[in-house]
Amino acid sequence: MKGRYDYKNVEPKWQQSWEDTQLYKSEVINAPKYYVLEMFPYPSGNLHMGHVRNYSLGDVFARYKRMEGYNVLHPMGWDSFGLPAENAAIKHGIHPNSWTWDNIANMRKQFKMLGLSYDWDREVATCHPDYYKWTQWLFLELYKKGLAYKQKANVNWCPSCQTVLANEQVVNGECERCDSEVIDKDLEQWFFKITDYAEELLNDHKLLKNWPDRVKTMQNNWIGRSEGAQIKFKIKDSDEQIEVFTTRPDTIFGATYMVLAPEHPLVKKLVVGTDKEEEVMSFIAKMKEQDEEERTGSDAEKLGVDTGIKAINPLTDEEIPVMIANYVLMGYGTGAIMAVPAHDQRDFEFAKKYDLEIKVVVQGEKELKGADLTEAYTEKGKVVNSDFLNGLSFKEAFTKIVAHLEAEGIGKKEVNYRLRDWLISRQRYWGTPIPMIYCDDCGVVPVPEKDLPVELPTNVKFTGQGQSPLANVEEFVNTTCPKCGKAAKREVDTMDTFVDSSWYYMRYTCPELADKIVDKDRANYWMNVDQYIGGIEHAILHLLYARFFMKFMSDQGLVDYKEPFDNLLTQGMVLLDGAKMSKSKGNIVDPMEILENHGADVARLFILFAAPPERDLDWSDEGVEGAERFLNRVWRLVSEHINDLKVATGDYSLNNKLEKELHRQLHVAIRSVTVDVAERQQFNTAISSIMELVNAAYKYLNEIDSEEVNYSLYREVVETVILLLAPFAPHMTEELWSELGYQESVHLQSWPEYDEEATKKDEITIVVQVNGKVRDKVEVAADIDPEELKRIVKEQDKVQEYLEGKTIIKEIVVPKRLVNIVVK
RNA sequence: GCCGAGGUGGCGGAAUAGGCAGACGCACCGGACUUAAAAUCCGGUGGGAUUUAACUCCCGUGUCGGUUCGAGUCCGACCCUCGGUACCA
Numbered sequence: 001m002k003g004r005y006d007y008k009n010v011e012p013k014w015q016q017s018w019e020d021t022q023l024y025k026s027e028v029i030n031a032p033k034y035y036v037l038e039m040f041p042y043p044s045g046n047l048h049m050g051h052v053r054n055y056s057l058g059d060v061f062a063r064y065k066r067m068e069g070y071n072v073l074h075p076m077g078w079d080s081f082g083l084p085a086e087n088a089a090i091k092h093g094i095h096p097n098s099w100t101w102d103n104i105a106n107m108r109k110q111f112k113m114l115g116l117s118y119d120w121d122r123e124v125a126t127c128h129p130d131y132y133k134w135t136q137w138l139f140l141e142l143y144k145k146g147l148a149y150k151q152k153a154n155v156n157w158c159p160s161c162q163t164v165l166a167n168e169q170v171v172n173g174e175c176e177r178c179d180s181e182v183i184d185k186d187l188e189q190w191f192f193k194i195t196d197y198a199e200e201l202l203n204d205h206k207l208l209k210n211w212p213d214r215v216k217t218m219q220n221n222w223i224g225r226s227e228g229a230q231i232k233f234k235i236k237d238s239d240e241q242i243e244v245f246t247t248r249p250d251t252i253f254g255a256t257y258m259v260l261a262p263e264h265p266l267v268k269k270l271v272v273g274t275d276k277e278e279e280v281m282s283f284i285a286k287m288k289e290q291d292e293e294e295r296t297g298s299d300a301e302k303l304g305v306d307t308g309i310k311a312i313n314p315l316t317d318e319e320i321p322v323m324i325a326n327y328v329l330m331g332y333g334t335g336a337i338m339a340v341p342a343h344d345q346r347d348f349e350f351a352k353k354y355d356l357e358i359k360v361v362v363q364g365e366k367e368l369k370g371a372d373l374t375e376a377y378t379e380k381g382k383v384v385n386s387d388f389l390n391g392l393s394f395k396e397a398f399t400k401i402v403a404h405l406e407a408e409g410i411g412k413k414e415v416n417y418r419l420r421d422w423l424i425s426r427q428r429y430w431g432t433p434i435p436m437i438y439c440d441d442c443g444v445v446p447v448p449e450k451d452l453p454v455e456l457p458t459n460v461k462f463t464g465q466g467q468s469p470l471a472n473v474e475e476f477v478n479t480t481c482p483k484c485g486k487a488a489k490r491e492v493d494t495m496d497t498f499v500d501s502s503w504y505y506m507r508y509t510c511p512e513l514a515d516k517i518v519d520k521d522r523a524n525y526w527m528n529v530d531q532y533i534g535g536i537e538h539a540i541l542h543l544l545y546a547r548f549f550m551k552f553m554s555d556q557g558l559v560d561y562k563e564p565f566d567n568l569l570t571q572g573m574v575l576l577d578g579a580k581m582s583k584s585k586g587n588i589v590d591p592m593e594i595l596e597n598h599g600a601d602v603a604r605l606f607i608l609f610a611a612p613p614e615r616d617l618d619w620s621d622e623g624v625e626g627a628e629r630f631l632n633r634v635w636r637l638v639s640e641h642i643n644d645l646k647v648a649t650g651d652y653s654l655n656n657k658l659e660k661e662l663h664r665q666l667h668v669a670i671r672s673v674t675v676d677v678a679e680r681q682q683f684n685t686a687i688s689s690i691m692e693l694v695n696a697a698y699k700y701l702n703e704i705d706s707e708e709v710n711y712s713l714y715r716e717v718v719e720t721v722i723l724l725l726a727p728f729a730p731h732m733t734e735e736l737w738s739e740l741g742y743q744e745s746v747h748l749q750s751w752p753e754y755d756e757e758a759t760k761k762d763e764i765t766i767v768v769q770v771n772g773k774v775r776d777k778v779e780v781a782a783d784i785d786p787e788e789l790k791r792i793v794k795e796q797d798k799v800q801e802y803l804e805g806k807t808i809i810k811e812i813v814v815p816k817r818l819v820n821i822v823v824k
Numbered sequence: 825g826c827c828g829a830g831g832u833g834g835c836g837g838a839a840u841a842g843g844c845a846g847a848c849g850c851a852c853c854g855g856a857c858u859u860a861a862a863a864u865c866c867g868g869u870g871g872g873a874u875u876u877a878a879c880u881c882c883c884g885u886g887u888c889g890g891u892u893c894g895a896g897u898c899c900g901a902c903c904c905u906c907g908g909u910a911c912c913a
Contacts, residue, residue, distance in 0.1 A: 004863090214828050218908060221827070226912075246913060259913090300911065327911045337913050346911050418912060536907085609849070610836060616906095618836070622850050629864095630849085636864085675840075685838065688848035695848090702866075767844050772894045774844060812893055817843055822893045 001642050001739055005635040007599025011731040015112055023745060024062075024117045026073045028525045034070035035526050036061045037505055037565075039534030039542070040077045044084060045103035047110045047591045049574040049581060049607070049619065050535065056604040057571055057613055057683070058533050059116045063727035064677050066117075067751040073526050074117055075508040077124035078104050081132075081497045083161060083177065086430045090462045096430040097458060100127055110592065115600045115730050117747070122511045126500035131507065132432040133453035134517040135500055138549070139435060140446050141556055147193040148424075150436075150444065154263065154330065155423055157185040163427045164189060166496060167420050168222075168541045176541075184288075190434060190493070191421040194548045198223050198417045200562075201547055210567040212614070215539045222540045224418025229402050231411035233258060233338065236310040236319060240266060245333035245416050248343065249405070250397035253386035254361035255338035256351070257321045258311050259304070262287040263330040267307070270322075276308040280324060287326050302327045302350045313338075314410050315387070325350060333416055341376065342368070348376035361385050422545065424496040429460055429469040431494030439481035439488040448482050454490070468492040501542055502549035505529050505564055523559045532565035539570070569681060572616035574607070581619075589619050601729035602628045608683045608728055630691060631732055634725065637697055637718050638736050641711070645718065646741055648711030659710055662700045663758060666717050669693035670754035673724045683728070690724050693717070715740075723752050767818040768793050770802040786813045793819045 018024065038058035041051055055076075062074035085096035104125060111118070124131050142148035156165045160180035164187060169176040194201075202223050205216045228247035235242060242258055260267055262284045271280045283305040304325030311322050327346055328337055341351035341358045351358050358370035362381045380394035388404075389397045405411030425434065433454045435447035447454055457476045460469045470476055470492040481488035509526040510518045534542075543565075550564040573580055576587045594603045606627035611617040638645060654660045669689050676686035697717050701709065719740065726733040726746050737746035761782055766789065768776040776798040780789060790811055793799055799821070806823035813819050 212829095214908075217828060221909060224912065228913080244913080248913080302911075325911095327913095329912075332912045334913095339913090344913070346913075349911095416912085539908085612837085615830095615837095620836070620850070623836070626849055632864090680840075682838095682840095684836090685848080688838075691848055698865085765844085769843085769894075772843095772892095777844080810893060812843090814843055814894095818894090820843080820893055 001639045003636070003639060005599075005601075005631055005732050005735075007601065007731065010735045011113075011115060011600055014731050014734045015115055018115075018117075018745075018747075019112075019120075021745070023747060024072075024074065024119050025121060026071065026119045028522055029071055031069075031071040033073065033526060034061075034065040034531075035073045035529045036065065036531045037075065037508070037529045037533070039532070039538065040079050040501070040504060041107070042082055042084070043078045043080050043100060043103040043107050045106055047107060047114075049589055049591055052114065052591045052603060053571055053574055053607050053617065054533060054535070055111070055114065055116050056607055057569065058531075059114075059604075059730070060608065060677065060683055060727040061531050061533075062117050063730060063747055064751065066747065067723070067726065067749060068678075069750065072117075073122075073508065074119060075122040075124075075511075076111065076116070076118040076120070077122075077504060077508070078107075078126065079497065079501050079504075080104060080125045080127040081431045081494075081500055083428065083430070086428060086462060089430075095458065097127075100125075100430075113595055113600060114591075114604070117730070122508050124504060124507050124511050126432070126497070126504065127430070129453045129455055130514075131504075132500070134507065135432045135495065135503070136435040136447070136452050136454060137449065137517060138503060138553075139432075139495070139499075140449065140452075142192060142552065143436075143446055145552075147196060147552065148190060149193065150188055150190050152186060152188045153191075153423075154184050155187050155189055156182045157187075158182055161428075164423060164425060166423045166498070168422075168498075168544070169496075189423050189425040190436075190491075190495075191423050192499075192548075194422045194545075195417060195419055197548050197551050198225065198419050199415075200551055201544065204547070204551075204563055207563050208566070208568070211565075212568065212570055215536070215543065215568065215570060218539045219544055222419060222544065226416050226418075228414060228416060229398075229405060229411050230334070230414040231314070231338065231405060233311045233314060235270065235322070236312060238270065238309075240269060242266065242311055242322070242336050243334045244336050244338045245414060246338055248340065249401045249411070250380075250383055250386075250389065250392075250394055251340040251343045251361050252313070252315050252338065252401060253383075253389065254340040254342050254359045255313050255320065256341060256357040256359050257323055257339045259323045259325045259328045259337050259339055259347075259350075260307075261328040261330040261335040262324055262326065264324075264335045266336075267324060270309050271307055274308055276306070280305055280307055283324060290326065300326070302346065302353060304350060304354060306354075314405075314408070321356070323350075323354070323356075331420070332418065342370055342373060343376055343378055345376040345378060348373070359385065422496075422548075424499055425493040426496055427468045427493055429456070429462065429494065431497060432500060433470070433494055434491040436491040437479060437481060437488045438491070439484060439486060441486060442481055442483040442488075445481055445483050445488070451482070456494075468494065470494070498542060498545050502545045503553065505532075505546070506550075506553060506559065518558055520558065520560075524561075527559055528561050528563060529565045531567045531569065533569045533571060535573075536570040543568075569613055571613050572611065574617050574619060576619045578618060594624065598624055598628055599731070601631060601732045605631065605687065605729055609687045610684070612682050612684050630694070631729060633698075634694055634721060635732065635736070637694065637721065638739060641709075641714070641718075642739060644709070644711045645715050648715045650712050652710055652712035652716075654713070655708075655710060656704075658700055658704050659713055660762075662696055662717060663713060664761065665693055665696040666720055667754040667756075667758040669696075669724065670720060670752045671756075671759060674751070674754070677727070687728060690721060690728075693721055693724075697721070720752050722746060723749055764816055766793070766816075768796065768799055769818060769820040770799065771822055772820060775799060775802055782816065786815070789813060789819060793821070 036058055038054050062072050066072045080100050085100045088094055088099045089096050139148055156170045158165055158175040158180055160178045170182050173182055175182055202225055226247050228245055229249040230245050232241045232243050271277050304323045307322045309322040310319040313320050339347040341347040342360045343362050360368045360370050363384045364377050364381050368377055383389045383392050383397045402413045433456060435454045437445045439445050457473045460473055462469055477489050479488055479490050506518050509523045546564050551562055553559055554562045581588050606624045610623050654663055672689035673686045676682045722733045722736050734746050763779050764782045766778050766780055767774055776796050809824050810822040
């Protein structure tokens with residue numbers, strides 16, 4: 001046996017063996033299942049360290065659960081539609097199809113080099129027609145239910161990606177992918193009605209007990225539920241009405257003006273032809289020039305203009321001015337507000353600036369006067385100056401005014417959400433075609449299910465300009481109407497790739513199925529995903545969309561569950577010198593280089609040991625060497641004693657203190673590692689516990705007479721180290737296991753069990769404190785009587801010193817830990 | 825501003841129910857092995873005071889205060905860092 005772990009030969013050998021014996025193949029059997037899933041990657045062509053971390057974490061769960069006796073599903077696939085493929089085509093003239101499949105082949109090879117325990121028979125790729133056929137099928141199901149619809153809307157357009165984006169993909173007014181500034185466009189686009197599920201998406205967070213709170217909070221904020229009322233205001237000398245949403249209908253008597261967003265459709269209707277037309281239109285033009293930051297930044301200046309139009313406050317019957325202002329956004333609520341400057345800070349600032357009436361209708365502790373206010377009083381106090389609401393609390397006033405509005409037919413209670421419908425059209429080629437046809441006679445007609453998939457044509461020119469490249473492919477565009485058979489045209493936009501990844505976890509349960517998206521029995525057996533692992537950057541995007549799809553699929557009867565991911569682990573980033581690794585900055589550590597120089601087990605062990613999973617991890621070459629040193633230390637535990645180990649298979653007794661202590665540490669280690677992996681998901685401390693056991697083994701070998709080594713005990717320790725380490729360093733442990741003479745894979749063995757009794761010490765150290773300060777320590781029997789312990793403690797010389805001349809007030813005994821004597 | 829997470833040695837990090845702060849690893853220092861080096865093994869390593877040394881003592885988990893026999897852990901106020909979000913009516 002070699003003196004060092006020879007990863008270059010050992011790792012490929014076992015990777016081949018695992019593949020040959022189909023070790024990680026999973027099937028539905030009559031046994032408890034465990035579905036572990038990591039977010040599948042975009043096939044950029046090469047692994048990066050974030051991948052290594054993500055997939056190493058998942059592999060530990062998969063291997064551990066398998067050893068625990070679960071029937072484990074651990075699949076892998078490719079989120080393989082997307083812009084980079086198309087950009088490569090534009091730049092290098094390589095077809096996205098071949099570019100993507102080449103990348104997949106290369107990355108699959110790299111994944112295998114990491115020794116990850118995937119059932120590769122279940123591999124899916126979202127760009128494969130066998131997969132996107134079902135993405136299209138889901139689109140049609142959504143369409144049938146009215147949850148997919150086409151509408152002209154003011155949408156986000158990324159000039160660099162040359163496509164529209166969903167709200168979730170716009171960050172601070174910039175494209176989430178390329179950081180270009182996003183501009184507004186009025187376009188007719190396809191939407192998914194995720195807002196229908198807003199309430200459920202919010203409520204079902206309570207089912208997700210093991211999701212990080214911050215992810216749930218981010219989703220809560222994104223969905224942005226608020227309770228209030230919708231109220232209609234009449235306009236003087238017009239049949240039109242202004243509809244507003246407010247969370248403070250209790251303050252309606254204080255509504256002294258109204259504001260429309262510059263984009264509000266009523267603006268043109270009302271203003272055109274009046275003497276204010278020019279002034280208003282030039283103001284609106286100016287507002288449109290403001291970029292996102294200027295308009296919506298926290299300290300953006302409030303700008304407005306009077307339309308000259310008057311609305312009627314339905315409660316006071318007073319005429320109030322209708323303003324247009326930049327601080328009211330078309331994208332939230334109705335795009336119009338009733339302004340209550342005394343009780344809303346924004347309205348207050350605006351009213352001060354444009355000299356509008358401020359009328360107090362909520363009383364605070366001190367009497368408030370409109371003229372004296374320096375800021376709005378936004379508390380929910382007692383209502384005043386409000387006729388029949390006077391004297392009521394917020395809650396009472398809310399109920400009463402809403403009842404009044406409903407009775408009058410001018411308003412109602414309403415729940416408003418910040419969440420918008422999901423815009424899924426993309427003016428790009430490399431995505432799932434939207435299966436819709438436009439017929440002059442029949443209108444919008446869905447592609448019949450039997451005609452799916454609508455395949456992407458391959459003979460496409462990439463210009464990167466303006467509209468979907470599919471628009472220029474005549475054979476694709478021109479088709480016949482499924483209804484009337486006349487010439488018709490296909491939809492040329494493709495779907496947002498987040499649609500593809502919203503349901504892939506379901507397809508893994510039946511990846512080969514040709515006539516159905518999933519088989520319900522199989523889906524019900526494997527779902528939900530028990531453990532999902534991925535980056536926090538998907539807290540809103542992917543994780544919200546996937547939850548939406550799961551709920552829809554559940555409502556369609558495809559599966560009996562409502563949430564896709566029971567447990568979520570969001571792993572931290574891999575940093576180099578405190579900064580995110582990035583190609584453009586050139587601060588990259590290439591996983592392939594680490595595999596070449598240290599092997600997969602070292603890479604995995606380092607990355608799992610260096611930090612707890614959720615936290616960011618700073619790359620350290622010294623740390624990698626430390627991991628390598630440790631693995632070789634384990635290796636030598638076997639290699640240096642291989643002959644004795646091979647014959648030492650019998651029972652043993654514990655002959656002396658050293659052996660008792662080693663045996664105790666063995667069981668302590670099993671307990672710690674089990675708890676850390678299974679309950680706490682703290683792999684760094686799990687590994688440190690294995691290190692402690694290895695150190696204990698060395699200590700034993702060092703301290704015992706070399707003739708007297710108890711090899712049967714020692715063998716059990718070594719075997720346990722191997723088993724505990726197997727999920728972390730699968731190749732080396734497999735090799736060592738076979739060196740010990742076993743034929744069957746270490747990854748098919750049972751997880752070691754510990755004996756609680758064996759973890760206990762006969763003699764324990766008790767800390768002795770006087771007035772809370774440690775003054776001495778005593779060795780006593782573990783089961784000592786507390787009174788006896790107190791007596792022994794007080795006999796100690798050092799303790800006596802501190803007790804001399806003092807009176808004992810109190811004696812505290814914490815069993816197995818300490819004694820504290822309080823004196824005065 | 826609001827919401828969330830966090831602040832512990834030279835560094836990454838541990839302390840699971842309020843009970844020895846600093847597990848494990850890195851780095852560093854010393855020793856063994858070696859002609860030598862590498863590798864490996866053994867030992868030391870929070871700061872300070874005193875001491876030849878041992879012993880011993882004091883301080884120490886962002887700051888200040890509180891609860892408690894006892895606080896990294898609980899409570900209150902504050903400071904800082906990171907993440908999310910931001911005219912959301």
